[in-house]
Amino acid sequence: MTKKPQSKKVTVNRKAIAAVTLVIALALTVVFVTLGVTGRKMDAQGLYNLLPWLPTPGENYNWRQALVPGAGLDEGVLTTLKPVSEEVKEEDLQTAAKVLMKRLSDFGWSDTAVEVKDNQLLITLPKSADVNYLKNILTAKGEFTFTTPEGEVFMTGENVTQAGFGYADQSGTNIALSLMFDGTGKEAFATKSTELSGQSISLRRDGVVITSPSIGEPITQGTVSIPGFTLDAARENAVLLRSGALPFALTQEGESVPTKALLLNDQKDLLIYALAAVLALIAVYLLVRFRLGGLVAVWMLLVQLALSYFFAALIGAGYTVLTLSAIYAALLVSFFAVVNLFIGIRDDARQGRSVRQALKDSYATRGHASLDVYAGLLLLAVVFIMMDQGIIRIFAEVFALGLLLGLIIMHLLLRLLLNETIHLFGGKTGLYAANATQKRED
Known part of the structure; x- marks a missing residue:
């Protein structure tokens, strides 16, 4: 009876896989950041270009085409x-x-x-x-009045408590102006829309009729949606209604x-250097306290920052105090999430657990807590995006993008790269936390 041939056991060089993974991730980071600083021509004629989007000091200000500065930070x-x-x-x-x-x-x-x-x-x-x-x-001046077909004024813009706009149908070109009235306006509009059923009511701005919608039935709810506007006209009238009329x-x-710039005058590079100094302090703190793990965390924070600038340029947020505040607020959330995570790793390592097990446990406990923070802040940002049309909405959009990037990077990429780092460099706890018990993991 012949023996069955024994299958050879395939051994995987885990250190080699970890090294390749880290090298690929580092190469992609370098390419992305380089493109962010230099940009790139997308065709031979230079008709299509990827503009640089990372703010850098010096004479080359091409990035300002992608991140257009506001009056606070530029002329x-x-x-x-x-x-x-x-x-x-x-x-x-x-x-x-x-x-x-x-x-x-x-x-x-x-x-x-x-x-x-x-x-x-x-x-x-x-x-x-x-x-x-x-x-x-x-x-x-922005004085709005509601009039009958004979020109009788029965309401003014002062009776409008909320003004917005949105699509009136599926065409994408018919925009409706949405209004909500106060108590007096609700009663007045209900009365006139009942009297003028089958006729029309005119909305005038500074004495000029801008629309005269027909009244099919009495409108008594205190809200009205007026279609027939272009997007620009609807937005313009909504803004003027919300701001109120000028006295003259x-x-x-x-x-x-x-x-000159409102804040920095001629010191265009001062803010860039100041923000770089803040990042340097964060990097030093993470490196001193968490060593090799801190180095990986700094790497991921820089990736989040580069991606935040990229998406801010993509949505046209501009290089303003508001945009920078949103980007760095989201970055600080990620920084505190990282510190909280590494403190958990350090504490578990002091109790004798291996670094890999401490990483797993920290993500299971402290990581879930940071997920709750990200989710709560994201929900708050979405609420502001839905409620506001001005600068609060811009801040909320950039902040939400930063939070989403931070959540993905800190809970997926950072965890992956930390695991690969442990495989490559070993699990000696002193590599990942200062003053930790020197437990070695082979």
């Missing part, structure tokens, strides 16, 4: 507006300044300023802003002129 344009009427009160000028700031905020322009000086309003805008378009929005009409005085 802007100064526009002077003056009241049409000759005599105005100081308190009315201050009221006008607040209304203009609200309008700019609702349009998403965060790095702007409105100053009252010599009976005029000095407005600093980013140099990338469409000044001519914004001028029409800012100079409009405005007109532009002279031409817009260049002006």
Whole structure:
């Protein structure tokens, strides 16, 4: 009877696999960061380019095409507006300044300023802003009235508590202006829509009819959706309704002129160096406390930062104080999540567990806690995205993207790379936590 041939046992070189995994991850990181700094021509003619998106100091400011700076961090344009009427009160000028700031905020322009000086309003805008378009929005008095077909005013914009816009149908071109009224407005609109059923009610802005929808049935709920607008017109009217009317009409005085940055003047690179110093302090802290594990964590935080800038450029968030605050707020959440995770590893290692087991246990306990934090903050950011149309929405969008990136990187990539690092360099606890019991894992 012949013996069955014995199958050879295949041995896997786990260290080699770990080394290859880490080298590939490092190479991809280097390529991505290099593209972020230099950009790349996508065709021979240079018609299609991948713009650099990582802020770097020096004379090459090509990244500013992808991350367009606001007036707070770069040169802007100064526009002077003056009241049409000759005599105005100081308190009315201050009221006008607040209304203009609200309008700019609702349009998403965060790095702007409105100053009252010599009976005029000095407005600093980013140099990338469409000044001519914004001028029409800012100079409009913004008085809204609701009138009967005979022109009788029965309501004003002051009775509107909320204004928004959205798609009226599936065409994608018919936009509806959505309004909610206060108690007085609800009653007045219900009465008139009952009287004028089968006729129309006009919405006027500064005396000019902008729409006259027909009334099919009485509208008594205190809300109304008016279709027939373009996206720009609906957004413009919603912003003007939310900001309230100016005390007086405005007109532009002279031409817009260049002006210095609101915050940094000519020190364009100062903020970049300051943020780099913050990152360096974070890196030193992680390296000193968590050594080789800290090095991997620093690597992942830099990946999150590079990806955050990339997506901020992709959605057109710009290089503003608001965008930077959102990016670094999400980065700090990831930093504290990492520190919390490594403290768990250190504590378990001090009790004699292996580093691999300590990593697994820390993710099972402290990792779940950080997941709850990420999920809670993401939910809060989504709520703000849904509720706001201005600068709060921009902050929430960038912050949500940063949180999502942090969650994926810290709970998937970091865990994978830490496991590969343990396979490659061994599980000596002193490599991963300072002042830990020197338990070795082969």
